[in-house]
Amino acid sequence: MVSTSANRSGEESPRCVQDIPLPIREKVDLIVDEGRCKYGVESTIIDVSAGDAKLVRKGALSWEEIAQILG
Structure with missing residues (x-):
């Protein structure tokens, strides 16, 4: 956990x-x-359990920054 x-x-x-x-x-x-x-600030939480990345909780990084990292 x-x-x-x-x-x-x-x-x-x-x-x-x-x-x-x-x-x-x-x-x-x-x-x-x-x-x-x-x-x-709190952690960004991303759900990838269904295959596609879904933002659950926004943290310090923008969704655009996260999308670049994930490709």
Whole structure:
């Protein structure tokens, strides 16, 4: 399971591992730490389960930027 964010609903999104509330950190098996988030907004979520990419939630990148990456 992969999470799009590590905060409870309504709370500020963490920008680094140390910002993730300890109770959440203690309940996961692995945290991939890529350093401080440079965008400070929630993750973009893309659904590709049906074959075509569908934007579920807009994040820092525009749909045009994502479409270029996906080809």
